[in-house]
Amino acid sequence: DVKVTQSSRYLVKRTGEKVFLECVQDMDHENMFWYRQDPGLGLRLIYFSYDVKMKEKGDIPEGYSVSREKKERFSLILESASTNQTSMYLCASSNRQWDPSGRASYEQYFGPGTRLTVT
Amino acid sequence: LAKTTQPISMDSYEGQEVNITCSHNNIATNDYITWYQQFPSQGPRFIIQGYKTKVTNEVASLFIPADRKSSTLSLPRVSLSDTAVYYCLVGPNLYNFNKFYFGSGTKLNVKP
Numbered sequence: 001d002v003k004v005t006q007s008s009r010y011l012v013k014r015t016g017e018k019v020f021l022e023c024v025q026d027m028d029h030e031n032m033f034w035y036r037q038d039p040g041l042g043l044r045l046i047y048f049s050y051d052v053k054m055k056e057k058g059d060i061p062e063g064y065s066v067s068r069e070k071k072e073r074f075s076l077i078l079e080s081a082s083t084n085q086t087s088m089y090l091c092a093s094s095n096r097q098w099d100p101s102g103r104a105s106y107e108q109y110f111g112p113g114t115r116l117t118v119t
Numbered sequence: 120l121a122k123t124t125q126p127i128s129m130d131s132y133e134g135q136e137v138n139i140t141c142s143h144n145n146i147a148t149n150d151y152i153t154w155y156q157q158f159p160s161q162g163p164r165f166i167i168q169g170y171k172t173k174v175t176n177e178v179a180s181l182f183i184p185a186d187r188k189s190s191t192l193s194l195p196r197v198s199l200s201d202t203a204v205y206y207c208l209v210g211p212n213l214y215n216f217n218k219f220y221f222g223s224g225t226k227l228n229v230k231p
Contacts, residue, residue, distance in 0.1 A: 042222045103170065105151040106153070106219075108155075109165070110162025111162050112160075
């Protein structure tokens with residue numbers, strides 16, 4: 001069965017601390033993602049990785065960085081946590097599939113989320 | 120980037136068929152349309168995906184008109200356990216492959 005795990009379900013950190021959120025997938029997927037979810041705003045993409053050591057910025061990368069040293073693991077780093085980074089963080093992974101016409105499609109598998117509170 | 124518009128919320132009763140429509144006027148030629156379901160305190164879960172016309176699986180159907188500017192997720196005979204938030208996602212494609220836009224979703228409330 002497909003599985004994406006996240007290191008913590010709940011995390012409380014202080015302003016200015018460096019925070020690491022870890023995500024591991026066991027499906028050998030090429031692509032991994034970090035989102036944050038806030039009430040009324042849906043899911044917003046922070047960063048995306050399409051291969052080991054490769055990354056792309058999403059819609060809201062400011063204040064975050066990522067690391068992907070191994071295919072199965074994707075880490076989100078908050079260099080200096082701030083209160084406005086209090087949120088639910090969701091990790092996902094997917095492969096890219098091709099249809100006969102050469103169009104790409106993605107099916108994302110999500111982890112359970114980490115609820116981060118910065119005080 | 121194709122963004123989506125969905126109703127914020129919908130109410131239904133057990134046993135009814137529910138149709139949730141998503142508007143995506145700027146959909147690109149190569150974009151697929153995907154729907155996800157999310158329960159409280161969980162990550163979203165894939166429901167169904169399609170490119171055109173109609174797609175059906177064991178839990179839902181997806182209707183896509185010829186112009187592809189909208190799509191409708193159909194849930195047959197809903198139960199209380201279908202109470203969740205449903206997200207419509209368009210794309211990405213090879214030209215914007217890092218752009219996954221979920222939007223705010225539709226909160227479906229199924230009543231007994």
